Amino acid sequence: MVETKELHEINRYDDSGFPFEMYKVSKDRIIPEGRGYKDLHWHEELQFTLVTSGTLTMQIYDKTYDLKEGEGIFINAGLLHMTTMLSSDGEYVSFNFPEKMLGFFTGSRMEQQYVLPYTRNKGLLGIKFSEDIPWNKKILDALKEMKQIKETTSYTMMAYELATILVGMWLELIKHIEATIVDPHPSWLKKQRRIQTFIGFIHDHYTEDIRLEDIAESGHVSVGECGRCFKSVLNMTPYEYLIRYRVNRSMDLLNETDYTITEIATSVGFNYVGHYIQHFKKRIGQTPNQYRNSYWQ
Secondary structure, three states: OOOOOOOEOOOOOOOOOOOOEEEEEEOOOEEOOOOOEOOOEEOOOEEEEEEEEOEEEEEEOOEEEEEEOOOEEEEOOOOOEEEEEEOOOOEEEEEEEOHHHHOOOOOOHHHHHHOHHHHOOOOOOEEEEOOOOHHHHHHHHHHHHHHHHHOOOOOOOHHHHHHHHHHHHHHHHHHHHHHHOOOOOHHHHHHHHHHHHHHHHHHHHOOOOOOHHHHHHHOOOOHHHHHHHHHHHHOOOHHHHHHHHHHHHHHHHHHHOOOOHHHHHHHOOOOOHHHHHHHHHHHHOOOHHHHHHHHOO
């Protein structure tokens, strides 16, 4: 059976003295191994993403951002997010790094005034960058420069130059968003915490015949409140999320095993193979067999 995936992604860096990584993502793979495409998760690092070809849709809680080649997005730390759509020619790079990379040293004035007030504010979700806005273009150019540097493996001063680009990019960002950040309402923060409990329960029990009542009970709320929480935070019902997660986990089995379609359907919690095929095609645009054949071509 495919391994259950936790919501919390823990990024591990080859160099603990320079915790910075670039992930290159397409429909077929993520290099180095990571998460994002059709995989709801959160991590403690900040993330800047640049679309290098095609188009994609990024979801951060209930908000969606459509991006095309040359555009980018910032995702704050600790937020549930995933790439929900990626075109067949789509590819993007994501740069992940901890907030401490921006503050020079722990307890510095730079950290206290210009980093933590932004990274710890859950009202700051995603910021999209387009080339037709001058300050956005500066950030996009910086992302392209970082990509080029990361791909130049013989560059001996890579870490120092990447660090200076990050700080300059961060300064450009906070100069233009300072007046637009609003502290989230306490009820919104409560819903964020609840949704993580609900989703954690689904991830642990998606192979079972779970009911809406079971999901609601995991968060000690009514069925109605559970449904409202999903709608307001993720813009979908609990059942829609459960089906989406089952289909996503089945894709791993299609890619990594020679299980039959019936075996895969049962392994991820579908009682009837016909229902599995129907939901898979509705979400992915192909039948499971078509998807498996295209993956191995």
